[in-house]
Amino acid sequence: MNTSFRSRRLPENINRIISQFPEEVQEFFLEMISAERSKQTIANYAYDFALFFDYLASRNKSIDQVDPVIIKRFFRQIENGYERTVHILQKRKDPQTGEMKETWITRKHYRENSRCGKQRKRASLRSLFRFLVKSHVLDRDPMEEYDDASLKSRSRQKVPVFLTKEEALRLIQAVKTYHQKKNRKSRHWMEVRDLAILLLFLNTGMRVSELVQLNQNSIQSDGQVVRVIIVGKGGKERMLKLNETAKEALKTYLSLRPGKIPPEHQNALFLNKNHQRLSRKGVTEIIRKYVQEANLPPKAASISPHKLRHTLATLLLSNGENLRVVQEILGHSNIQTTQIYTHVINTEKDDALDRLDQSL
Template sequence: MIVSRKLPESINRIVGQFPEEVQDFFLEMISADRSKQTIANYAYDFALFFDFLTTRGKTIHQVDAMTLKRFFRHIENGYERTVHIKMKKKDPITGEMKEVWVERTHFRENSRSGKQRKRASLRSLFRFLVKSHVLDRDPMEEYEDATLKSRARSKVPVFLTKEEALRLIQAVHHYHQKKNTKSPNWIETRDLAIILMFLNTGMRVSELINLNLNSIQTDGQVYRIIIIGKGGKERMLKLNGNAMDALKAYLERRPKDPVPPEHQYALFLNKNYQRISRKGISEIIKKYVREANLPPKAANISPHKLRHTLATLLLSNGENLRVVQEILGHSSIQTTQIYTHVINTEKDDALDRLDRML
């Protein structure tokens, strides 16, 4: 069932199984220009919830505070997520290549941020259903009123030092120098360009995978990248020399002929010549983090932590907080200020002065 042609086919399959009034919620999000990744996250969260309701024999109209409490307890320590992926398979009789849907089940940890997102997702849904007069009351309000609030924990962002970032960059070449590595040469140039783009621009992984060839603007020897951020907001950032050279090297080797028409404008491709995915990016980063043999603190570096790294390096270099906000595409400067807790020279100086006393 096609709910909207603006949604990816895999998400349409999920949303099409929801009640019609819930499908209306997704159509509203599309009208509001919410990002495809945001819509996909809502779809995955709601799929968990409606699967739970099905096992309890309940409809959306029968949800109360206790139902919500049991749902959140049900997924507290992790859950299985089933996704459908379209793959090409050869017909054993005719030998013809056909596209088929393959079901994949993954176990997911329910992290603190994951729990917060699921609550926010259901909060948005029930508010919409009340405003649309589908429901008379909001069960999430009743649930949250009766729930003990968990203590807020403020975490210092994890980031790479300058030396660790350089080791990660060098790890790309070291990895492909090995004799047992048989990747085509365009893969090495792609991976180096991706890592340098993260470290140069601090873009989000969702922003990077949605880059197209026409996202690059050239002005003589200057390369700029147009990034479409949250809420469809655009920002243009200049690439420094290293990132520009890496991108040019990748573009010279980027495959052209085997790329399917629907992926021909994608900037970064996977080994199957399709637009690279979030998972593909995460695997790339993990591979070179292992190769760089980074210390335990940096061993779980993700694309988003490379964003933290750029922010920290900029501020430690004395850059203006407002400029860093604009580079990262934060809508509020308060979001950017979390990095000032990491780079606080006054604290450093105070502890250094302790040398004279102890």
């Protein structure tokens, strides 16, 4: 492995992935870092490129040999799913000396290739090949030829899945009922953490990547008003006011938040059971646990953190809020993205009229 690439801005597991790429591709990541792209965006590119370069290696092809046919075959191979290799730092105590030893291990995880995932991988490769042409590494862009030759699939705009107000309340209540079964004498800090997380999602509509990046100083108080500073895509910041319910839940969590925390995780707002910064996967597991406890209907049973974002957008528009205001709350750079939720509102109107027809 070429270990020359190392950025202090990136987690070590991502540095290790990028180190395996050709030098000219590592330059692409240095450009991303200079442009202050988010860690999650850079990680996504690294994972996407790792898939592609593993495929090239299996075909004994180099980057300058890539043509539209190779790209087409790559996308066909990962069409329905793929294995992702991840690097994990494992800490173990030596049974003889008692010394803690760190070892990097690799594990493979099977991943479904969703429609959004497919679009992102295409966008990732487009960005890479444009950079390589602009840097005079390649004479032509094979992705341009691939895009021109591929059959365009019919645009299907799915109506976002979201919770109704009643379902959202059931999800919040599920935190209490779940922990009541534990028969604890007092509220556990993870119970109030989970409640604060759910309420922050439903209050602000922030992305899961934005939530796990929150630090304690992301919460700003001005008298009785509490706001959260959210760093979104492209490093863009937005500041949102917390409602009373979310504010009180966060206040309770902070009062019970563990005190003994590793130095590198001291600033993190939300912690996992090991007192380290909570991960995206950890948040997803938290949501899944309470969705199951709430026994939500089939439509809502697959609710994820991002679908709680859909829930806030839908509830705001249902209340007659201005589309531009909702755009700013969600941090959408393009209002067309926010307009997706107006289709949801229209669908609800159609359903209401259909029910009226059945009662006449």
